Amino acid sequence: MSTNLENTSLPIIEFNKVNYIYMEGSPFETVALNSVDLSIKSGEFLGIIGHTGSGKTTLVQHINALLKPKNGTVVVKGVETSTEKSKLNELRKTVGLVFQYPEYQLFEESVIKDISYGPKNLGIDDEEISRRVHSALEHVGLDIDEVGHKSPFELSGGQKRRVAFAGVLAMEPDILILDEPTAGLDPQGRKEVLELLKRLNSQDNMTIIMISHYMDEIAYVCSKVLVLDSGDVVMYDTPKEVFKHYDKLTELGLDVPYTLKLAEQMRQRGVIIDNVPLTLDEMYNEIVSAKEAKNA
């Protein structure tokens, strides 16, 4: 999956002054991306947040050239998405895009056939396809002997979603983009998806870009957070740096992780939590030291 070209310090994706407008010239004209500059490093786990209509989905659809900028350029692994048409196939192998509710796109009569569909279209030979199907199912934690020959429609909601993920993983992308990957899953399902993504990022060195409304998830898995509002990049930094802007995020109609909500409620009652606790462990330590400071 990785080549010599990849170096964790080099950008794998670059947006240069990217504009995108929906329904240009009509009464419904909407600026979806407004002169976006962005550089994403290889191996990053990027979280994208912003309320509905902020441009999140539009932005990620530029990465695999589903959308092309009206102005500006998007360069992915050295390929400019709007000019180098002959390289688009290559690009789409590099970038795996998992839409919202991807299980709605399952269609084959068996799990194995569904996962094989993408690689088959690439013209890959049967032996390699079989290897990829095995590997993809293993990655998502499904037993090929148990579910491989079943219809995807017989599986539970969480299993179906994992089959859909496996279909994208079988393309062996370097960059994996997911739009609300945990939406609609139960707590156990959400946890499993997040652990899978963490593994793909740390063990398989995949660059992962995840859109989510769940700030606790973003704080838990991401190395960087991008905040979008009306097509503008408002913040782009580590989770700690981003989530300390409680007021700004609230103003944008965004949630913050639980720990920061609690810290804010405590601040309003006169107890100041200085650091930016993102996990319950960090919050616990902050509370204990606040208590000790008071007693000292």
Added chain:
Amino acid sequence: MKSIVQFDNVTFEYVNHEGTKKRALNNLSLDIKEGEFVAIVGSNGSGKSTLAKHINALLLPKDGKVLVNGYETEDDSRIWEIRKSVGMVFQNPDNQIVATIVEEDIAFGAENLGLPREEIIKRVDNSLELVEMNKYRNKAPHMLSGGQKQRVAIAGVLALEPQVIVFDESTAMLDPKGRKEVMDIAQKLHSDNRTIVFITHFMEEAALADRIIVLNEGEIVKDGKPIDIFNDIKLLEELSLDVPKSILLANRLKNAGIRLENVLTIEDMAEELCQQI
């Protein structure tokens, strides 16, 4: 208080693709009083939706009986009365909207009841008011956000003037803002003395109910006040349910000599914490 929904030893079985039977409700008994706000939680496959669909006779028990306002759901002659008194709001708003204009969509159910035109108009106006969607009445539903669409779906249910409203994971597909919109409406309807049955995976939502019922494998494993349910961390973890973060944190803080009693909401948690440190 008067009972409005009663389950009396209800059993229900599905037959799956392989032809084997799966018991979705197992000898389940339940009594919901008029005006109660009951949350139902449980992992996927615990029987929550099956239970919900029994309340308005979308499903009928294999054994036992379900009574709504004292009428048995299996009684064909009462089925329309039952369906009028129990409204359902489902998970995906897109699957519940039938018309191309918001107000026409809301009128759809009421029109099917054969009500006079003036009455339909009155009900549509009232329902739009309740869900605060008046200014969108002439819009196309597909131009609305998820939360707004779900509010339209709720208004359509309200136009039937039901006594009981069942929300079957109606917030699962919404963003935090949309979830809050739906939750606010559920609370408003409850304070308006309607009976609310709220199925959800989100414990912050269940926390706002009067009573929580925990389902597992078609059986009720716990039934009580939110705080009593949440404090049973072991049970919630065993069933792969979310333990509210305040409860987890409060539990850990015991080690540091900080004892918190009331941590149902984040405000209560902050209040008590600040008094102790």
